[in-house]
Amino acid sequence: MTHQELAQEVAQIARRAGAAIMAVYSKEDVGVELKADESPLTLADQAANEVICRALEALPVQYPIISEENKAIPYETRKSFGRHWLVDPLDGTKEFIKRNGEFTVNIALVDQGRPVIGVVYVPCLNELYWSVAGDGAYLEYNGEQRKLQAPAFKLADEGLRVVCSRSHLNEATQAFVDALAKPELVPTGSSLKFLIIAKGEAHVYPRLGPTMEWDTGAAQAILEAAGGAVINEETGQPLAYNKENLLNPHFIAYGHLQAE
Known part of the structure; x- marks a missing residue:
């Protein structure tokens, strides 16, 4: 097939x-x-x-x-x-x-x-x-x-729509949001957070807390195919799968991020 x-x-x-x-x-x-x-x-x-x-x-x-x-x-x-x-x-x-x-x-x-x-x-x-x-x-x-086409943007843009969890908003995430110019928060549950970006209705989703591989794999594939990215916050590389520990590192999901 x-x-x-x-x-x-x-x-x-x-x-x-x-x-x-x-x-x-x-x-x-x-x-x-x-x-x-x-x-x-x-x-x-x-x-x-x-x-x-x-x-x-x-x-x-x-x-x-x-x-x-x-x-x-x-x-x-x-x-x-x-x-x-x-x-x-x-x-x-x-x-x-x-x-x-x-x-x-x-x-x-x-x-x-x-x-x-x-x-x-x-x-x-x-x-x-x-x-x-x-x-x-x-x-x-x-x-x-x-x-689907993820939106093109720069991190310095004003009014970026930032997807956040309804259940997990911690200090690190708040610090990420505070560094942006007049962001608009979009509280959303589950893997819908990636899909909102993939269809152009938000720009970025910082997940600076625990998730598992099964929480992200399918939605990452969709966002990447729509022109976005899901990046390991520490290494700058795309999230990898079938690791020894199935816990994901902290990551940031982007639409089509452009250089400043």
Whole structure:
């Protein structure tokens, strides 16, 4: 299968996972429990994960799956993965529990440490975002498809729209924002923060706090294909994947950043 064909198959898988999530969303009790790290888990996370993993395992091409909700795979095994699926079946579980609609289904194909296919589905909005490296990023909504283009800007510009988390605004992030000229904050949940930039509605997203690889892989692929970048704050290099520790470094996601 070509990457384009694979992306279309994965897009349909994400839609089916979204339907499983919405079936739980409509219930009064979404089955919240706490994982070992005290982060919340719902019946929707589990249902979506099962849909995605079963469907990926049924595809004509087979790659290992790293998912937030699967048992951890030791690095000794993972380090030999040339390609693998990276899955967050429900990103924004806290937003799901709050019932504000800002949660997503995320599936990426990682090749040699780089996300090359990204699919993000927003169940409450029925918005499907997808990308293939080198072939652009797209949004499908109401039967129409449009190509995404991240906005061009300079960090010295006034009035930059800065995406920030509804749940994680720390001192380092505030310092980044304070260094900008008359910025406008855009509070948003889940991987939607990357997508807002990819479709030109914001400029930058500083994440100077913890995230995991599955939180970012699919949305990074989409933003990069739309002309943006997701940069390790310390090294200045794009975020890399399938590291020994799946915790991401601090990063900054940009639209099309231009030199001063």
